[in-house]
Amino acid sequence: MSGRTIAEQIIGRHADHDVRADDVVIVRVDAAMATDTTAPFAIETFKEMGGRRVWNPERMVFVIDHAAPAPTEAIANLHVLMRTFARETGSVLHEIGRGIGHQVMVENAHVRPGELVLGADSHTVIYGALNAFASGVGSTDLAAVMLTGRTWMRVPRTIRVELVGDAPTGISPKDLTLAIVGRLGIDGATGRAIEYTGAAVRALSLDGRLTMASMAVETGAVAGLVDADGLTLPYAFTATHAEAGAEYEQVITIDVRELTPQIALPHSPDSVVSITHAIGTRIDMAFIGTCTNGRLEDLRAAADVLRGKHIASHVRLIIAPASREVFAAGLRDGTIATLTDAGASFITPGCGPCVGTHLGVPGNDEVVISAANRNFQGRMGNPRANVYLASPATVAASALHGVITASNTGAHA
Amino acid sequence: MTVPATHMLSGHAHVYGDNVDTDRIIPGKYTKTLDKRQLAAHALEDLDPAFRERVRVGDFIVAGDNFGCGSSREQAPIALQAAGVHAVLARSFAAIFHRNAINIGLPLLEIPEYDIVTGDLLHVDLDASTAAVERTGLVYVAHALPPVMVAILRAGGLVPYLAAHGDFVVPARSRPDTT
Numbered sequence: 001m002s003g004r005t006i007a008e009q010i011i012g013r014h015a016d017h018d019v020r021a022d023d024v025v026i027v028r029v030d031a032a033m034a035t036d037t038t039a040p041f042a043i044e045t046f047k048e049m050g051g052r053r054v055w056n057p058e059r060m061v062f063v064i065d066h067a068a069p070a071p072t073e074a075i076a077n078l079h080v081l082m083r084t085f086a087r088e089t090g091s092v093l094h095e096i097g098r099g100i101g102h103q104v105m106v107e108n109a110h111v112r113p114g115e116l117v118l119g120a121d122s123h124t125v126i127y128g129a130l131n132a133f134a135s136g137v138g139s140t141d142l143a144a145v146m147l148t149g150r151t152w153m154r155v156p157r158t159i160r161v162e163l164v165g166d167a168p169t170g171i172s173p174k175d176l177t178l179a180i181v182g183r184l185g186i187d188g189a190t191g192r193a194i195e196y197t198g199a200a201v202r203a204l205s206l207d208g209r210l211t212m213a214s215m216a217v218e219t220g221a222v223a224g225l226v227d228a229d230g231l232t233l234p235y236a237f238t239a240t241h242a243e244a245g246a247e248y249e250q251v252i253t254i255d256v257r258e259l260t261p262q263i264a265l266p267h268s269p270d271s272v273v274s275i276t277h278a279i280g281t282r283i284d285m286a287f288i289g290t291c292t293n294g295r296l297e298d299l300r301a302a303a304d305v306l307r308g309k310h311i312a313s314h315v316r317l318i319i320a321p322a323s324r325e326v327f328a329a330g331l332r333d334g335t336i337a338t339l340t341d342a343g344a345s346f347i348t349p350g351c352g353p354c355v356g357t358h359l360g361v362p363g364n365d366e367v368v369i370s371a372a373n374r375n376f377q378g379r380m381g382n383p384r385a386n387v388y389l390a391s392p393a394t395v396a397a398s399a400l401h402g403v404i405t406a407s408n409t410g411a412h413a
Numbered sequence: 414m415t416v417p418a419t420h421m422l423s424g425h426a427h428v429y430g431d432n433v434d435t436d437r438i439i440p441g442k443y444t445k446t447l448d449k450r451q452l453a454a455h456a457l458e459d460l461d462p463a464f465r466e467r468v469r470v471g472d473f474i475v476a477g478d479n480f481g482c483g484s485s486r487e488q489a490p491i492a493l494q495a496a497g498v499h500a501v502l503a504r505s506f507a508a509i510f511h512r513n514a515i516n517i518g519l520p521l522l523e524i525p526e527y528d529i530v531t532g533d534l535l536h537v538d539l540d541a542s543t544a545a546v547e548r549t550g551l552v553y554v555a556h557a558l559p560p561v562m563v564a565i566l567r568a569g570g571l572v573p574y575l576a577a578h579g580d581f582v583v584p585a586r587s588r589p590d591t592t
Binding site: 024025026036037038040041044045048049050066067072074075078119120121122124135136137138139140141143144147148150151152154186187190191220222268355356357361374376377378379381383 | 432434436437440441442444445446447459478479482483484485486487488490491505507508509512513516517559560561570571572575576580581583
């Protein structure tokens with residue numbers, strides 16, 4: 001029999017039998033996560049299911065990150081519902097300001113390599129950076145996991161994405177990631193797992209791996225598994241590598257040796273072009289943060305651009321560190337001071353304006369350049385705003401000049 | 414509350430294009446609520462501001478490829494269901510939306526090619542997975558769902574399914590012959 005993909009191996013271990021793509025199986029779930037957007041419905045549904053005990057409270061993680069601190073009375077009461085439920089069931093709860101759920105899961109080792117994890121948030125695919133099989137689900141699926149510790153799934157076919165060559169200096173993990181999303185398209189991997197490999201992938205830091213895996217869902221993928229070669233974690237682990245002869249539905253190669261900074265035009269994350277097509281576009285707002293680009297490496301990249309300088313007077317730059325740990329590290333090494341001196345506004349670690357609820361909703365016809373992962377119409381809270389997606393360095397360079405600017409050359413006209 | 418999933422359904426079509434993402438089905442700023450009527454009030458708001466006035470209980474959404482891409486918010490199918498939509502037909506669905514809809518008992522029919530325009534009267538047979546268009550007389554057959562999804566939908570959603578079965582029930586190694 002042929003070799004197995006990473007997804008087939010991890011799912012098989014959690015189904016307790018050998019599995020292959022297209023098999024429909026029941027699996028054990030190691031850990032689950034829900035946010036304040038999805039947990040309230042999941043909790044209500046869990047109660048409707050007659051649930052009282054959570055299958056494994058130590059591995060059920062609630063994070064208040066999407067609208068945190070609460071901007072309205074109604075949302076404050078949903079947070080109360082989460083806190084009460086977590087206390088009553090003994091589940092883990094991370095409070096406002098602790099950070100984005102996905103970052104908190106990684107920092108606390110709530111998810112580890114080889115595990116199978118579900119999260120009631122589409123960017124749960126990000127744990128593929130840790131060599132874990134992780135998928136986003138809705139509230140009802142999450143409630144069923146809370147009740148049974150299991151779920152059903154169809155074993156996904158795998159698309160292998162191989163980056164050829166080393167990325168040029170000044171080309172960030174986000175540029176590589178956008179290039180992949182642009183190449184695959186918004187539904188290019190629907191229901192599939194992606195395996196990312198190649199020298200430029202193996203060279204990525206943990207931060208960069210998380211950036212890459214987070215956007216697997218922007219191609220429709222149910223998992224985004226990053227080659228574990230080069231993965232460094234603060235604890236020992238056993239990596240799962242694709243077996244020789246594993247069957248891929250598709251193999252896509254992207255030569256990154258000549259790659260330029262990439263940018264996604266409004267209103268879709270797969271509308272990806274070289275930044276040369278957007279240089280000079282006047283911006284009103286710039287945003288750095290999210291599970292895709294709110295980590296220390298991202299903040300440092302922005303600080304390197306803005307050190308000793310100041311953003312354009314007509315631009316507002318909002319930064320939401322991915323976690324308190326990231327914020328604290330940035331305070332210690334001076335990154336936060338550099339960015340603040342340059343005119344950045346820091347907001348509570350969490351999802352910030354990415355989900356359009358608060359903390360930076362753009363006005364009508366305003367232009368935003370964002371280091372986030374999605375720019376669907378209305379995503380940031382205003383359907384009349386135009387949102388571009390790019391790397392933290394490109395966002396910082398654009399904030400500096402007030403127009404979309406190439407991070408590598410500084411070209412802005 | 415959920416639509417009985419074994420009936421013949423009849424209603425009118427509201428037709429949209431490809432890649433209708435969850436932000437356009439229900440913007441994120443409206444998702445922080447447990448009130449399904451509030452979700453329904455903003456369903457498809459940015460895509461089709463007239464939808465809320467036009468939709469009648471029992472109507473259908475008909476869309477192109479990749480309907481429901483983007484976030485995992487179950488508020489998306491809930492908003493449609495609470496607005497009166499009894500099924501969604503599309504050329505294809507995003508993976509998470511697909512599970513979420515079935516889990517709340519909202520039937521989905523994946524039909525690769527069709528000739529349907531807004532206002533068409535459709536007759537959907539959930540047992541046969543077909544959609545008949547009154548205007549043309551054409552009948553379209555949807556891709557089969559995996560057996561576990563059929564069972565969840567027939568139960569009326571995952572809550573009643575788990576109440577009936579106590580746990581997930583899937584044959585040890587089922588390999589459906591559809592893609």
